[in-house]
Amino acid sequence: MSGFFENYGFLIVTIVQQALLGLSIYFPLMAGQLSLASIGFYSLGGYVAAIMGTHPYFAPWRAALGFFMFPLEWLFALILGVVLGIAVGYPALRLRGIYLALATIAFVQVVNVAVLNMPVAGGAVGIFGIPQAFESRLDYIWFFGPLFALAMFVVYRITAIGRGLAFFAVREDELAAGAMGVRTTANKVTAFVLGCALAAVTGAMSAPFLNTWNARQGTFDASVTCLAYVLIGGSRSLWGPLFGAALLVSLPEVLRPLKDSRMILNGVVLVAVCVYLPQGLMGGLAALRTRLAAGRGGVA
Amino acid sequence: MSALLKASDLRRSFGGLMAVCDVSLAVLPGEIMGLIGPNGAGKTTFFNLLTGMTRADTGTVIFDGHDITSAKPEAIASLGLARTFQNIRLFGGLTLMDNVRVAGRVHARTGLLGGILGTPASRREDRDNTERAYELLRLVGLADRVEHLAASLPYGDRRRLEIARALALSPKLLLLDEPAAGLNPSEKLGLADFIRDIKERFDLTVLLIEHNVPMVMGLCDRVMVLSFGQMIAMGTPEAVQRDPAVIEAYLGGDTHGAA
Numbered sequence: 040m041s042g043f044f045e046n047y048g049f050l051i052v053t054i055v056q057q058a059l060l061g062l063s064i065y066f067p068l069m070a071g072q073l074s075l076a077s078i079g080f081y082s083l084g085g086y087v088a089a090i091m092g093t094h095p096y097f098a099p100w101r102a103a104l105g106f107f108m109f110p111l112e113w114l115f116a117l118i119l120g121v122v123l124g125i126a127v128g129y130p131a132l133r134l135r136g137i138y139l140a141l142a143t144i145a146f147v148q149v150v151n152v153a154v155l156n157m158p159v160a161g162g163a164v165g166i167f168g169i170p171q172a173f174e175s176r177l178d179y180i181w182f183f184g185p186l187f188a189l190a191m192f193v194v195y196r197i198t199a200i201g202r203g204l205a206f207f208a209v210r211e212d213e214l215a216a217g218a219m220g221v222r223t224t225a226n227k228v229t230a231f232v233l234g235c236a237l238a239a240v241t242g243a244m245s246a247p248f249l250n251t252w253n254a255r256q257g258t259f260d261a262s263v264t265c266l267a268y269v270l271i272g273g274s275r276s277l278w279g280p281l282f283g284a285a286l287l288v289s290l291p292e293v294l295r296p297l298k299d300s301r302m303i304l305n306g307v308v309l310v311a312v313c314v315y316l317p318q319g320l321m322g323g324l325a326a327l328r329t330r331l332a333a334g335r336g337g338v339a
Numbered sequence: 340m341s342a343l344l345k346a347s348d349l350r351r352s353f354g355g356l357m358a359v360c361d362v363s364l365a366v367l368p369g370e371i372m373g374l375i376g377p378n379g380a381g382k383t384t385f386f387n388l389l390t391g392m393t394r395a396d397t398g399t400v401i402f403d404g405h406d407i408t409s410a411k412p413e414a415i416a417s418l419g420l421a422r423t424f425q426n427i428r429l430f431g432g433l434t435l436m437d438n439v440r441v442a443g444r445v446h447a448r449t450g451l452l453g454g455i456l457g458t459p460a461s462r463r464e465d466r467d468n469t470e471r472a473y474e475l476l477r478l479v480g481l482a483d484r485v486e487h488l489a490a491s492l493p494y495g496d497r498r499r500l501e502i503a504r505a506l507a508l509s510p511k512l513l514l515l516d517e518p519a520a521g522l523n524p525s526e527k528l529g530l531a532d533f534i535r536d537i538k539e540r541f542d543l544t545v546l547l548i549e550h551n552v553p554m555v556m557g558l559c560d561r562v563m564v565l566s567f568g569q570m571i572a573m574g575t576p577e578a579v580q581r582d583p584a585v586i587e588a589y590l591g592g593d594t595h596g597a598a
Contacts, residue, residue, distance in 0.1 A: 193455055200454035201444055201465040204433070208441040211430035217412035218390060218422055220445030220508055229451065 048177030054281075054288045055183040056248065059241040061268030061280025062190045066234035068274055069197065070227050071210030072132060075262040076143035077238040079150040080124065082257025084116035084242025086154060089166040089252040091115065094159070101170070109172055109182075112243045120239030124232035132227045147262055155254045165253020172247050182244040187281075190237055194277045206230055271312050273319030282320045342401075343368045343544050344420075344512055349388050349398035358384040360568040361398070366512065371538060371545040373559035373576070375552075377588055380565040382548045383425055386514055390422050391415045403511060417445050421510035423501040425517045425548070431490035435481055435500055438489050439472035442507035475503040478537070494521050502533075506541060513537075515547040519554055527551060531558045556580065564588065 044051075063077040091097050091112045101108050131142045154160040161167075173179060197203035205226045208216040217223045246252045264287065272283025290308060294301035316323035342365035351359045359381045366372050376382050387393035389400055391412040399408045407415050421442075430438050447468070449461035476482045479499040484492070489500060498518060505513060518534070519527045531554050538545055549555045555562060556576040564572040564579055566588040572579050579585055 196455040196457070197451075200457075200461065201440055201468055202447070202449065202451050202454035202461070204437055204441045204444070207433055207437070208430050211432050212428050214392065214412075215424065215428035215430065216441070218392070218416055218424075218428075219442040219504060220413050220416035221441060222411075222413045 044177055048175065050289060050292055052176060052179045052183060052248070054285045055180065055187050056241065056245055057265070057268060057288050058281040058284035059183060059187055059190060060238060060265045061272065061284050062187075062194065063234040063238035063241065064265050064269050065194065065274070065277070065280050066237065067227075067231045068269065069194075069203075069210065070206040070230035071213070072227055072231060073136065073140045074131075074143045074231055074234065075140055075266060076124075076127065076131075076146050076231075077234055077265055078257050078262040079143075079147040080120050080235045080238035081242035081245070081261075082147075082150055082154065082254070083119060083123070084239030085246040085249075085252045085256055086160050086166070086242075087116040087119060087239075088112040088243035088246035089169050090159060092169045092247065093166055106172070108170075109244075109247070112246075113240050116239040116243035117236050120236040121232055124235030125228060128228040128231040128235070129224075132224065132231060144259060144262065147257060147259060151254050151257050154257070161253065163254065165251055165255075166246075167251050169246050169250055169252060171250065176248070179244070179248045182248070183241075186237075186240060186244065191277060193233070198277065267309070269319075271309065271319055273321030273323075275318065276321035276325070279319050279321045286320065342366060343403060344389070344546070345401040346389065347399050347401075349385070349400065350396045351384060351388055351393060352396060357568045359388060359395075359565075362565070362568075362570050363398075364563060364570075364573075366544060366546055368511075368544055369538075369542075370560040371534070371547070371558055373555040373562040374546060374548045374565065375550070375555060375562060375579075376565035379567075380588075381568040382565055383516060384568075385565065386422060386516055386548065389415075389514065390420060416442075416508055419509065419511035420514070421505035421508040421512070422514040423498075423505050423516055423518060425520065427494075427497050427501055429489040429492075429497055429500060429504070431488065433489060434486050435476060435489055435492070436469070436472055436485040438500060439475055439504050439507045440468050442504045443468040443472050445508050472503075472507060475506050476500075478506075478540075479503045479533075495523075495526050498522065502537070506537065509541075510543065512544045512546065515545065515549075517548050517550065519549060519551045527554055530554070534558060 060077055060081060064074065067074040091108065104111060127146055131139060134142050155163055172182065197206065205216070205221045208219065208221050209223050209226050213223050268280050268283035268287060270283070271286060272279030272281065290305050291301060294304055297304060312320065318326070344366040346362065346364045348361045348363055349359055350361050362385060374382050374385065384393060388395050391407065391410050395408060399406060402415070402418060402420055405418055407418065430441065447464055449458065449464050453461040473482065473485065476485055479502060481496060481500060481503065489497070492500060502518070519530050522530060534545060535558065537543060559576055561574060562576050562579045563570060564585050571584045571588055572582040
């Protein structure tokens with residue numbers, strides 16, 4: 040059993056880490072907003088942690104705080120995520136559907152170019168030798184695990200309480216939501232900022248986990264991958280991002296014996312899910328459950 | 340008696356089309372006012388101007404002492420001006436219960452953080468809101484389907500759900516945009532009684548757009564007629580029915596010739 044965790048620890052933690060990014064896209068989706076900005080905030084959060092962890096300016100802080108430097112990095116990333124999320128969200132969320140998606144892709148590109156040209160971010164090389172929080176990769180589950188549990192709790196509570204209905208009302212029909220007294224702009228920005236903040240903190244935890252941080256963390260490819268977690272897992276279920284991340288992160292590893300041709304099979308699986316499970320894995324499971332229940336009812 | 344809603348010289352054009360042209364209207368508290376006119380007369384645009392969904396080019400709207408001319412729809416709704424839509428805009432993916440509960444939170448005091456943490460105040464608010472929503476759904480006869488999705492309802496029931504949702508805002512003024520459209524004759528008859536009933540029960544003022552002439556004549560205290568964006572008549576149903584300008588607008592041609 041210990042061998043299993045030694046071999047697959049990195050994979051397991053990566054699944055949770057990627058599921059967090061999936062959840063950061065799920066938050067604005069609850070209010071019907073398709074945003075790909077998460078990965079930009081993930082990148083920035085990672086730079087906050089990387090700079091605070093390596094820059095000489097913060098050396099006295101690190102010496103004084105020791106391990107508690109990590110939570111402080113999360114806090115700074117969180118503040119950056121919220122402030123920048125509001126600043127980006129208010130203008131961007133005037134756009135709808137595909138236009139919002141395009142604007143948030145543009146945001147990711149702006150962040151990418153900006154960090155490439157900032158000396159403090161290490162340019163194209165990025166930042167190396169970020170101090171480690173734990174000896175083993177698997178131990179990083181103590182970072183990502185509680186954050187994931189917290190994020191899932193927040194999503195679950197939003198679906199359970201009356202206040203959360205405002206998000207879903209905006210998703211269903213923004214105009215009617217306004218006519219029913221729902222503050223549409225405020226709700227869209229709130230859902231968006233929740234996602235931004237989660238992505239930024241995930242980035243701040245990921246910098247020590249990955250040891251290095253550079254502009255490749257925040258590319259368009261990564262944005263689309265995160266969106267795929269949600270779509271493949273199921274965009275109407277809070278477990279969707281986790282299942283999607285688990286499938287998409289582990290699939291290339293499971294198929295490793297197939298060498299180069301594994302990416303073909305990887306693609307086949309993705310297309311198959313899109314064609315046969317348009318509601319994602321969780322949507323497919325729900326449909327199956329309904330069918331089984333109906334079948335049992337028919338026999339009885 | 341001072342007007343509950345006072346629109347003055349409202350004007351709105353779309354490109355070269357003058358959809359609403361300098362229309363003024365005062366709705367008195369407690370009355371049921373009808374708004375009729377041929378297709379494309381600007382009735383729905385007029386509703387959109389009153390509820391903040393369309394910005395007026397010129398003119399003002401005063402509701403219950405507040406200038407709402409350029410207010411946002413959500414602000415207008417929270418002042419107590421509720422509406423339904425001609426083409427029914429329910430939250431299809433939500434249950435009947437949740438459709439009504441969305442509107443019921445218009446005066447909610449607890450926020451997102453309190454809800455996530457499950458504070459006693461937010462739980463109490465949710466419980467009260469649910470009870471009230473259930474009462475409203477029972478009033479419109481949908482209490483047996485509270486957990487169904489709104490999209491699964493047949494047409495007539497959707498209209499009733501939309502009215503229940505509007506009532507959840509605790510409105511002073513209810514705007515109904517063609518509430519009888521698509522209903523069968525017996526449903527139409529029931530609707531007039533139902534509107535009178537909720538008007539008494541909730542102390543409402545009602546402004547409704549309707550094409551069904553018998554219903555308008557039987558239900559409304561006063562009727563306003565729009566044609567090509569202009570108000571061409573206003574008065575009791577009987578007076579409006581005899582007005583030559585109204586007859587011309589509806590039947591076309593000139594009233595001296597064929598008639």
